[in-house]
Amino acid sequence: MEYEAVIGLETHVQLKTRSKMWCGCANAFGSDPNTNVCPICLGMPGVLPVANDEALRLTVLTGYLLNCEIPRFAKFDRKNYFYPDSAKNYQVTQYDRPSTANGWVEFEFDGPGSVDGVARVRITRAHLEEDVGKSSHFDRHSGVDFNRAGVPLLEIVSEPDLNGPEMAYAYLKALTDILHRGGISDCDLEKGMVRCDVNVSVRPKGTATLGSKIEIKNMNSFSGVRRALEYEIPRQIEAVRRGEKLRQETRRWDDAAGITEAMRSKEDAHDYRYFPEPDLMPFAPTDAWLEEVRSLVVELPLQRKRRLIRDYGIPAGDAEVLCDHLELGRFFESAAAGVRNPKAIANLVINNLQARLAESGTGLEELKFGPAGLRELVELVESGRINSKIAQDVFAEMYATGETPSAVVERKGWVQVSDTGAIEGFCDAAIAGNPGSVADFRAGKASALNFLKGQVMKLSKGKANPGLVGEILERKLRS
Numbered sequence: 474m475e476y477e478a479v480i481g482l483e484t485h486v487q488l489k490t491r492s493k494m495w496c497g498c499a500n501a502f503g504s505d506p507n508t509n510v511c512p513i514c515l516g517m518p519g520v521l522p523v524a525n526d527e528a529l530r531l532t533v534l535t536g537y538l539l540n541c542e543i544p545r546f547a548k549f550d551r552k553n554y555f556y557p558d559s560a561k562n563y564q565v566t567q568y569d570r571p572s573t574a575n576g577w578v579e580f581e582f583d584g585p586g587s588v589d590g591v592a593r594v595r596i597t598r599a600h601l602e603e604d605v606g607k608s609s610h611f612d613r614h615s616g617v618d619f620n621r622a623g624v625p626l627l628e629i630v631s632e633p634d635l636n637g638p639e640m641a642y643a644y645l646k647a648l649t650d651i652l653h654r655g656g657i658s659d660c661d662l663e664k665g666m667v668r669c670d671v672n673v674s675v676r677p678k679g680t681a682t683l684g685s686k687i688e689i690k691n692m693n694s695f696s697g698v699r700r701a702l703e704y705e706i707p708r709q710i711e712a713v714r715r716g717e718k719l720r721q722e723t724r725r726w727d728d729a730a731g732i733t734e735a736m737r738s739k740e741d742a743h744d745y746r747y748f749p750e751p752d753l754m755p756f757a758p759t760d761a762w763l764e765e766v767r768s769l770v771v772e773l774p775l776q777r778k779r780r781l782i783r784d785y786g787i788p789a790g791d792a793e794v795l796c797d798h799l800e801l802g803r804f805f806e807s808a809a810a811g812v813r814n815p816k817a818i819a820n821l822v823i824n825n826l827q828a829r830l831a832e833s834g835t836g837l838e839e840l841k842f843g844p845a846g847l848r849e850l851v852e853l854v855e856s857g858r859i860n861s862k863i864a865q866d867v868f869a870e871m872y873a874t875g876e877t878p879s880a881v882v883e884r885k886g887w888v889q890v891s892d893t894g895a896i897e898g899f900c901d902a903a904i905a906g907n908p909g910s911v912a913d914f915r916a917g918k919a920s921a922l923n924f925l926k927g928q929v930m931k932l933s934k935g936k937a938n939p940g941l942v943g944e945i946l947e948r949k950l951r952s
């Protein structure tokens with residue numbers, strides 16, 4: 474019997490706010506331990522939390538970015554548990570009335586579960602909660618740093634729509650790209666801003682009932698998630714094949730050993746004794762507030778790529794580069810607006826501009842010419858005033874001096890030679906000077922023609938119209 478994996482991810486992402494969720498302490502990474510703390514985030518008795526408006530906005534904005542419904546009523550709940558890095562002995566979260574629900578993410582993925590290279594994963598909910606402190610264990614003692622306690626944390630729960638390690642990896646990559654692009658979070662994994670619980674079960678291929686869910690807690694890298702699944706899925710399949718009954722449990726990923734190991738049997742919701750947080754009002758956004766947040770929605774990477782392909786007729790590879798480099802993409806769009814051949818603009822932006830900027834290690838803000846310069850350069854080639862080889866040299870001059878392309882062409886005398894008389898002269902000279910190649914060509918060696926063309930271009934100092942050179946040269950050689 475064949476088995477398949479069923480995977481759902483709970484992804485925790487730190488929100489990019491200035492202050493923490495319930496107090497005015499800085500939401501900052503890398504400060505000295507326990508310097509960004511106050512009685513509220515240290516969980517002192519009797520203190521009162523005040524919800525951070527910026528965090529509420531980013532939560533609802535995430536909802537919009539992930540195609541979620543935004544309920545008109547949400548609330549906060551206490552999830553009770555003891556843990557040394559949580560001084561309050563509870564975490565404030567959203568239990569049964571989250572701020573966003575029932576969304577989906579689409580992302581590029583080639584493999585089972587995708588259609589035309591795109592996969593869709595449903596989002597159960599994205600709810601707002603608070604991060605906890607961080608324990609460190611030393612030789613003879615342990616310490617807790619509460620700087621992270623109370624940092625706003627979004628938990629994004631997916632439906633069990635993922636089917637393997639690669640799909641999970643692609644989903645996480647796409648999700649964090651969206652959140653990063655949307656200004657929700659810096660999603661810096663090195664700084665622990667994204668952590669993920671991986672839920673995975675197996676079942677006979679094609680059946681509908683879900684198997685027992687195993688949760689691998691607290692993964693902090695996407696490659697770690699992929700490796701853990703590459704280990705865990707075959708482990709479960711082998712166990713089921715042996716006739717073992719898998720039970721719901723929580724496991725830990727040992728990155729060094731490359732294995733998962735049992736931590737504890739999974740607790741149920743009632744173990745946490747959730748109840749409504751008595752110190753906070755429910756959250757019931759007004760129309761005006763929601764509209765304001767909605768206006769902050771930006772175009773997402775995949776939408777943008779599709780639009781560039783559709784509106785400019787450029788290849789997917791080009792669109793991808795122009796999406797990955799947002800500024801370059803904007804420059805492309807302002808240069809390509811309304812032109813007949815956007816692909817020519819894309820070529821200049823990707824092959825010339827991007828390469829030069831990378832070479833000199835500078836950004837677009839230091840560029841000496843604007844989008845109109847590129848447009849003019851393409852027009853010069855299309856009208857036949859210069860050939861595309863010379864266009865490369867013109868670009869280099871524009872880049873160095875900021876001159877307009879026509880000024881460069883004027884100054885350098887690079888106007889394309891389309892005068893057939895002049896080209897005939899260059900062709901005659903090339904034929905007379907290279908009897909060996911002429912003989913080769915007549916003996917049927919096609920590559921000799923390219924060599925002779927090159928000679929003609931050289932004699933014209935690169936300015937001859939290459940199309941005309943080809944025609945005239947071949948006619949002369951064949952006669």
Ligand code: ADP
Binds near residue numbers: 630634672683
């Ligand atoms: P819990 O209350 O234990 O956190 P949930 O039902 O809320 O469990 O699900 C948590 C995550 O586990 C979700 O991402 C969900 O898609 C996923 N999940 C639920 N059941 C399964 C299953 N049988 N196999 C794999 N993933 C599952």
Ligand code: MG
Binds near residue numbers: 483670
């Ligand atoms: Mg869970």
Ligand code: ZN
Binds near residue numbers: 496497510
């Ligand atoms: Zn504080």
